[in-house]
Amino acid sequence: MARAMKFLCVFLLLCPFSLALVSLGSTTNSTDELALLSFKSMVSSSPPSLLGSWNSSSHFCSWPGVVCGHRHPDRVVALSMGSFNLSGRISPSLGNLSFLTELNLADNQLVGGIPGELGHLARLQLLNVTRNYLQGSIPVTLGGCTKLKVLDLSANRLQGEIPWPLDSFPSIEYLYLYKNRLSGDIPPSLGNLTNLQQLELHENMLSGAIPSSLGMLSSLSLLSLGYNNLSGPIPTSLWNISTLTKLSVQRNMLSGTIPPNSFNNLPHIQVLYMDNNNFHGPIPASISNASSMVDFQPAHNFFSGIIPSEIGRLRNLILLQLNWNLLEAKEPKDWEFITALTNCSRLQILGLSGNKFGGVLPDSFSNLSASLTYIDLEDNQISGSIPDGIGNLLNLQILALDINLFTESLPSSLFRLKNLVVLYVDYNNIGGTIPMAIGNLTELNDLLLNSNAFSSTIPETLGNLTKLVELDMSSNYLTGPVPSTIFNIATLSRYLDLSNNNLEGKLPEEIGNLKNLIKFNAESNKLSGEIPATIGECQLLQYLSLKNNTFNGSIPLILSKLKAIEFVDLSSNNLSGPIPKSLGNLTMLRYLNLSFNNISGEVPNFGIFANITAISVESNGKLCGGINDLHLPTCSFQLPKKKHKFLVIPIVISLVTTLVALPSIIMLCIWHKKRKSKIPPTHHSVQGHPLVSYSQLVRATNGFSETNLLGSGSFGTVYRGEMNGQEGETTNLVAVKVLKLQTPKALESFTAECEALRGLRHRNLVKIITICSSIDSRGNDFKAIVYDFMRNGSLDRWLHPDANDLAEQRELNLLERVTILLDVAYALDYLHCHGPEPVVHCDLKSSNVLLDADMVAHVGDFGLAKILVERSSLHHSTSSMGFRGTIGYAAPEYGAGNMVSTYGDIYSYGILVLETITGRRPTESAFRQGLSLREQVDLALQDRNRIVDAVDTPLSLDLLNELRTVGESAYKRKTDCVISLLRVGMSCTQESPSSRTSTGDIIKELLAIKDALLRVREHRT
Template sequence: MALGGCTNLTTLDLSRNHLQGEIPGEIGSSLKNLVTLNLSRNDLSGHIPGSLLRSPSIQTVSMFLNRLSGRIPPVLGNLSNLKYLQVDHNALSGPIPSSLGMLPKLSRLSLGFNNLSGVIPNSIWNISSLALLSVQENMLSGTIPPNAFSNLHLLQDISLDVNHFHGPIPAAIGNASNIALLQMSQNFFSGIVPPEVGSFPNLFRINLQQNLLHAKEPKDWEFITTLTNCTQLQVLGLGTNKFEGVLPDSLSNLSTSLVQLGLQENKISGSIPKDIGNLINLQFIILYTNSFTQTLPSSLSSLKFLSLLQVNENKISGSIPQNIGNLTELISLDLSMNAFGGTLPRTLGNLTNLLTLDLSSNNFTGPIPSGLFNIPTLSEYLSLSSNNLEGSLPHEIGNLKNLVEFHAESNKLSGEIPSTIGGCQLLQQLYLQNNKFEGTIPSILSQMKGLQTLDISSNNLSGQIPKSFADLTTLYYLNLSFNSLAGEVPITGVFANSSAISIQGNGNLCGGVPNLHLAPCSLQLEKKKHKFPVACMPISIIATLVVLAFIYKLLLTWQNKIQATIPSTTSMQGYQLISYSQLARATDGFSAGNLLGSGSFGSVYKGELDGHAGENSNLVAVKVLKLQTPKAPKSFTAECKALGNMRHRNLLKIVTVCSSIDTRGNEFKAIVYDFMPNGSLEGWLHLDTSDQAEQKYLNLHQRVTILLDVAYALDYLHCHGPAPVVHCDVKPSNVLLDDNMVAHVGDFGLAKILNEGSSFLEQSTSSMGFRGTIGYAAPGVWCWKPCVQAWRCLQLWHSCAGNSHWKEAHR
């Protein structure tokens, strides 16, 4: 840089270029008359040169928005004429030099968006000429001294947000009476908000969010009343603190220039101030996750400019006011997870600028107003889930051509799914489960080329699965379970991945990929043409009958010899018996090397069974009953009856059974299951610290997924199987994990099958005395409770995960 000869240069402005490299030292050593140096908005790197000290007349140093690193040179404190020092948005590190507090004319000190650490030197708080102090988004810590603001009478802007400051906000802040911008969010400030913050007539923005500030008694809320003196106030941010108690009515007397009010994620109770409508210029009301009660104030309808209203996760009750339709500028309305009731007002259709609407998890009743589906802007999110809405899904839903996500699950909706839903061509997520929809699945759904998730489970749908679903290349999750669907399951597209679909609870489905373990469809059997003349058919039939009669007699004779049968043909229908010799060969003679574990009723061996096409190649787990143990035969009977007609992806599947005699002539009974390569949940939860060869850990996502898998299995057993079944011994050792870490509930040796017409705790088909594991009480979700509670637990988890913070966590 050939600037050394410009000795009389007073202003050097090279901002907004693409300069790279380091700042040359000649700028300070040669340009001794320099007054203004502006190198901002470039790509400069390296350190700030200490040679700037040699420009005693310099007043402005602006180097923001570069890649400067290293420390702020302490020698800058000798530039006695310096007024503006702007080095924000760089990569500077280290402490703030205390020498900067010796600059008698410094007016603007901007050090934000760096990696500075340590405390703010006390000398900084003594710069009486300071009008702006910005250190946000660093790693600064420490407390603010009690007298910090005593000499800062000219201070207008102070930004301390996103650091590690702690302690109280000093009451002396009231001495800086010219403050217009006060930003202290995302720190660890504690105590009450001093009422002195209301002594700033020019204050237009105060942001104290994400701290540890508190209020409980009415006197702790005094600062709200003093803020009514701030006639220019536009933004009040108090969210994510520890405020409690009742919000004072004086909130309604704040400046009518207030645009944004944020009180979210506190513990504020009582009602929303009834005259909040006085704040006529409000655009954003953010009150979610508190304990507000009573009803929505009708004065809200006066807020003609309101664009965001979030009061979700409170305890507000009553009906939605009819005049909510006056808020025609609303872009987002979230009333979810409250106690609202009554019917949905038709005036919701007047909110013609909505992008998102969430009314889920309330007690709304009656039909869905068709006007909701005439809002052309409603495109991002619409949720009506977990209410008591009735009637049909309006045909007008097809008008939401730009809608991306729609939730109507867990209501009482009935009728057919309207084919007009095909008009929602941008729809990606569709949830209609847990309703009373009937009829067939509209084939138009397969023409929605952006559809990623479709859940229409737990309805009364019938007919076949549209084969065109297999052509949806975007579809990654499909849940059709617990309906009355019949016919062939496709094997391509999403159907090729058994973990991406759920079809249990549809007893008349057939075909599909092998992992679904469905019976083959009769249409798949080849229809062979007759090869013999029709005249030969009677002879063939007679010969066949004779052979069948002979085989039947042999079977009866063999059955009398072994005197061991399966508990009942109905309970084990569909399972083919296997011989003792086959199991012995599969387990290498039940060798100790193949022993997986042993319990009170039997031992489990790993085996390789020829011709088995299970989840894990030919590997199986063989449970050999200890018949000499009392009640072991009853355990065999109970398990066969419990699982005989059960079909669920989270139940351990019986491959076959063996009821025969061994080589010594002793009675032999065994049950063969799919092999679970990841063992039991107990093996993951209770690690053997002495085994250093392989340590197993479950992350949070895996734990929640396993928890949901077990809950789905229990919900099926209690409510959706052929007969209600109580497991009676659900514990981590009876939860098995396959190679995809999908949980399967097993060991039904103590299961109870409820008789028709009995209550939850009355007689069962198996009476075994004391049930369960002695001395063990399974935690939380393991306990058997009425299915509605278990299912509600799932719903709450999804709602918690699917609110405006976390839309979908697991399916």
């Protein structure tokens, strides 16, 4: 009994403590489960079953992605949900998982910010949220995760500076912040992270110098700082980190030299990327000490001098890219590095293009590694013949020898390279025949032989090259017929250029086999016969030039079937017969030259024939009709002879009657004019547009509800609406602009817009469907304009999406931007030169460029437009609307004197071009405080290496991706297109109005840029 009482006492003493433990276990258990359920509530997965089992029917430790501990079996220690296809936001409740050591949410579609509450996870060792869509800044509170070893926030949309707490992680070994939008300096205190092994900060917007303190990271093996805006030299301390295996500083604005002894302390360096900076000086001979080097890429800098032969000691070298520097070779001894490179048996990529290499390639060139797949010697001054032994390089896939001074003929061994995919020998002085053996290169995609001195005939064996995508043999001395075998290469799509030769005979009917061909140029030859009707089978053809030949017969009617055609030049031939009227139906056609032929009959006056700058029909003596600007005689259609004598009497009688009645008619017109001025204006229509009732618009917009609100401007608010069509028609989506009549000048804006758009009809102008001039439900005046609805909104919303609106996270590629700018240029060209009356828009900007469902651009908002009385570029405005345009877009001359001019629109268009390519509004606060948008672009154009930094982030990433995935040549072509676009913007925004580029020249330049981009795209595919 005493024992029992003793046991009971002990139990009663311990009971409260036991209950407390049970209660505590229950609380922590519940806390983890609640945190997980909170996380689930804010995300969704595809398929839903991934999170479907996260419910009370099973213990949370068994849920997919959840890992509980061994020592604490009811506590979550890891949440591993990488590639779970999650969308939504990260719940702050995850900060309550106090035992969590690993949080992996990589490769999902998560949005929003990184919750600061994650800083409560004191046990956390791994935080990985890479490849999501996370925004905002890196939370300072993450400094609380003092046991972190791996922090991976890469490939998101994080902004702001790198926060100082990141330098307080004593255990961190891997820090990945690359592919974000981080700015500011690299914190020098990162040098305190003594355990750091890998630091990747590339593809951000970091600026300033590289901190020398990073040289204190004695365990660092990988340092990646590329694709930023860093400046200054590479600190000397970095060349002393002996543990480094990879150093990447490419695509910055770094300068300075490589120190002479820099490679003495880098025995383990394998990868060194320094390209696209401003480095100069020689490549030091100490590079021989980097015996582990695999990739060495100092391209696109200003390195000079001779390449040291010591580079041949890098026996593991696979990639050597020295392109686009100032490196030299003049004497045979300067080429000794080639002989030394024969020791590098693993070498696969050798890039030497864009330097100052001259003289003759040594014979040892043929003894380079048999592993070589890529050799680029483009754009040098190398002379002599192509080495006879080049056929030894049997694995070559890309050989670029273009833009040099090579002579002699193509060596026979060249045609043993059966793995060649790309062969560029264009722009040299290579002569002789094109051997029949060229047909052995059956893997070729690109073959450029143009601008040389090749003679004799085109070998029929070219037909064996069944994988060709582009073939250029232009500007040689080729003779004889065009072999039909070429036209059996079904893959030929990018272009086929045979121009500027001495080819003769007929154009083979087989041309119709090239159904995917985009560009065909056979101009300036001696081709004859009729243009084959089979050319109409080339349904993707955009460019066709057959000028300067002796083609005869009529213009094939089948040309009107080429729905994609943009450019046609048939000038300087012997063509006869009429112009097919159906050519006017080709909506994509932008240029048509039929001059210097024997064409006769009526010139159509619609479609492209209504645009005087887009057509040429001169020196065809039998043409008539057409638009007035052609100044052709009126077409006379002969009447039947029998009726002539019966027509004389009525004509005489009518003439006499008219003369007698003329005074009465004049008096009647004067009276009618006076009477009309006294009659109050009608309300049945305004400026030629039919009216719609107020009640109809109320129904269409659901009572002008906020859910239908599209936007609001100075003079009006725009709503989305649904209006019923005619009986039997479907409902039409419309945009309804309701005028803010209480705003001064709003009524004038309404009148100006109606007046300006009254007679305008163009594919790239927003169309007015109807208008409303009435009173609202309160008896107040009400005016509205109803337009076609543009499903893809404004260009402004594409260029500057709302960071908080996932639906607006949209990006335009370069080709899409060029196409939009081209559409706007067409609209301006029509307004200024080809409409019923010249119209100046006066407020061109990205928010007034609207995109339809097919991403076709339409210029809208003509509330400030001005119709010019005379067809001249300048006209003094008599309007009282005041300053015309929007600050930042308006021409400088509009600020003084209020001169309305087409030149003013060109200036606004130039700003629009710069905005579209840079992704920056001209009204940003940064521009108000310093350089203007134009001045910033001007600085970037002075240094090619800054172009990537000057353009919109999606475009810069696209350019860099082009470099990585396709290669230097494609990157260079695409960069050239960007530079050309920026120069268009600069030429349109000249201070002097008369110095600005005309719309016609803008269109020609953009068409050339678009063609170049299509070629790059085809090359990729």
